[in-house]
Amino acid sequence: MTSLRDILVSGIRRIDAVSPALTGRVANVAFFATTRQMRVRDSDRVTHDAARRESIRIGGHDVVTYQWGAGARAALLMHGWDGRASQFATMVRDLVAEGWRVVAFDAPAHGDSSGRRTDARDWVAAAQRLAASEGPFELVIGHSFGGFASLAAVREGVQARRVITISAAGSVQAFHDEFERMLRLSPRASEAFERAFHRRLGISREEGIARFDSVTHPLPPEVELLIVHDEDDPRVTIENAHALHRAHGERARLLVTQGLGHNRILGADRVLDAVIAFAADGPHGIDRADASEQRGVRGA
Known part of the structure; x- marks a missing residue:
């Protein structure tokens, strides 16, 4: 076919x-253009439905926002192109279990939000709006295009102590x-x-x-970065992760996985463990992790 x-x-x-x-x-x-094909997976439905939902207006579109947990520390999650917030369901559950309050949104033309077209400015604007109303965020996590947008958002003033990109490019x-x-x-x-x-x-x-471009213009020097990428990602090549790593020096860590592709990486145990460790203690959390569980993690 x-x-x-x-x-x-x-x-x-x-x-x-x-x-x-x-x-x-x-x-x-x-x-x-977006395909709008992604629906909430059955395995993500309970977490998706448990969220506290609201709506904000971004670029003329109604953007659906989600919130889980009630912890003092807040994290913002940003999905990728043709994705939706529910893709983070497993990560949401793990973060909430660790005492985090988790905030996410469906970008315009994605998930349950309105619209037919969008661009990075909408992702950044949504992050800025949520930072003003629900922040400050200690942690921002972005997948794929959402990782690219999360870097731009923090560079444009969204406060965060730590950023995690997964399957993302920096330019x-x-x-x-x-x-x-x-x-x-x-x-x-x-x-x-x-x-x-x-x-x-x-x-x-x-x-x-x-x-x-967060390779040419890196994150503010006080922001720590974890870069997670599969070595055989078919959509965003691993060289993009290496470029981000080189640009951010000793405050960055790179976790390279094998066989997880572009999307399945979000729910992998090894990735979730690294996210929790980095969220708690930045690069030192990664460095102290069990060496047998951290093969492929390198300092600058």
Whole structure:
């Protein structure tokens, strides 16, 4: 059976042969679109339904927020593109059991929130709004695109002592490169796509790097970082994790897993143990963990 991806690639390649500029514009529309296919999994339903739900207005959309627990320490969780907050259900249960109050949201055009298109600015705006009403957050955790957005949010003023990224990249260009590879864009179409991207955001490429590139512009020096990534992640390559690690030096730790892919990594025992250890005591918590459980964790 032909997949939607194959159809998209075939259609865009045909346009590319005639007009790379038009291809870039079409690719830009596709880049910001979401599938909205993800439903709450049966295994996550009880945790999802137990949340205290509210709604905030972000970018003209009703954004559904979730909260669990009543601890003094607060953590913010940010899901990825085409994801939803319920993906964190196992992590939510573990954090609440450790005394954390956990806050999350479905980004516009995702989960139970309204909208058809979104971008990183909405993730950052939601994080800022929740930091003002539910923070300050000691911990921010982001998966995939949510990890990228969590880095940007903390760099833009969301208070956090520690950040954990899972299956994430630290730059816009990393997502562009993957998208352009998937669509097999020609060099001219890639240039047109990136021009259209920056026009949509109303910023120059240089302004985009300054605002969203956490490799070139790392987190504030007092913020500690745990980077979790599978070595064979099919969607965001492991080099993105290494780049983030190098950029943040001794205050960062890198946990590399095997065989967990891009999404299953969220519920893996080894990852959950590392999250709890880092949440409690930052890099020292990781360093003190049992060596047999921490193969693949490296300091700077």
